[in-house]
Amino acid sequence: MRTHDAMRPQLHSATWLALWLLWLIAGQTDASPKQEIWVVVSLLAAVLGAFGHVLRLLRRLRWLFLVMAITFLFGTPGRLLVDDLSGGPTVEGLHAALRTGLHLAAMAGCVAVLLRAMPLPALAGAMHRILHPISAGRPGPDSFALRLQLVLRDLEHIPARGRWREWLAPVAESAPLAVEPCPPFARADVLAITLGLCACVLWIYRG
Numbered sequence: 001m002r003t004h005d006a007m008r009p010q011l012h013s014a015t016w017l018a019l020w021l022l023w024l025i026a027g028q029t030d031a032s033p034k035q036e037i038w039v040v041v042s043l044l045a046a047v048l049g050a051f052g053h054v055l056r057l058l059r060r061l062r063w064l065f066l067v068m069a070i071t072f073l074f075g076t077p078g079r080l081l082v083d084d085l086s087g088g089p090t091v092e093g094l095h096a097a098l099r100t101g102l103h104l105a106a107m108a109g110c111v112a113v114l115l116r117a118m119p120l121p122a123l124a125g126a127m128h129r130i131l132h133p134i135s136a137g138r139p140g141p142d143s144f145a146l147r148l149q150l151v152l153r154d155l156e157h158i159p160a161r162g163r164w165r166e167w168l169a170p171v172a173e174s175a176p177l178a179v180e181p182c183p184p185f186a187r188a189d190v191l192a193i194t195l196g197l198c199a200c201v202l203w204i205y206r207g
Helices: 013-026 033-049 051-060 062-075 091-117 120-131 144-156 164-168 187-205
Strands: none
Touching: 013 091, 013 120, 013 187, 033 051, 033 091, 051 062, 051 091, 062 091, 120 144
């Protein structure tokens, strides 16, 4: 006799990746209470589910945060933070820097959750299935899925401090990248992606 778990339709990795992409798109709205909700939910999910991963990603983005803060603070016109000065950072620039920084941190949190929940071989197979939904072949050596897997693998194994020259060393022969096969989309997968797409459109365009 089949159990209830065996009879329940299972969504494979490409469907979860598509839903993750829709969630990422849903956060690219103008400044509004909806975006604040998206930021809070994304950061909370990252802290609870992928704390170590998100800390590493934020550390790697620290220079981008610094450049972004300087750009907004000194490049946004408005009321000066220190009125006695003839120029400097503005209140409006501080608000813009905080809002954009939190949004970038939330996006990093989404990436951390994805990397924590989905191994790289499964992620490569899922990406290949999304780009080639009806293909039965495996991704080729020059495919986007394998190139993305190489980038993510290198990000997970950054050389120690002061050993950045290791990236410039000739690449040694290595074993082929593992790719987890991703079966074609079933009805449950198509239904889940369709519902996610409808929810994303309503989230973005409905006031």
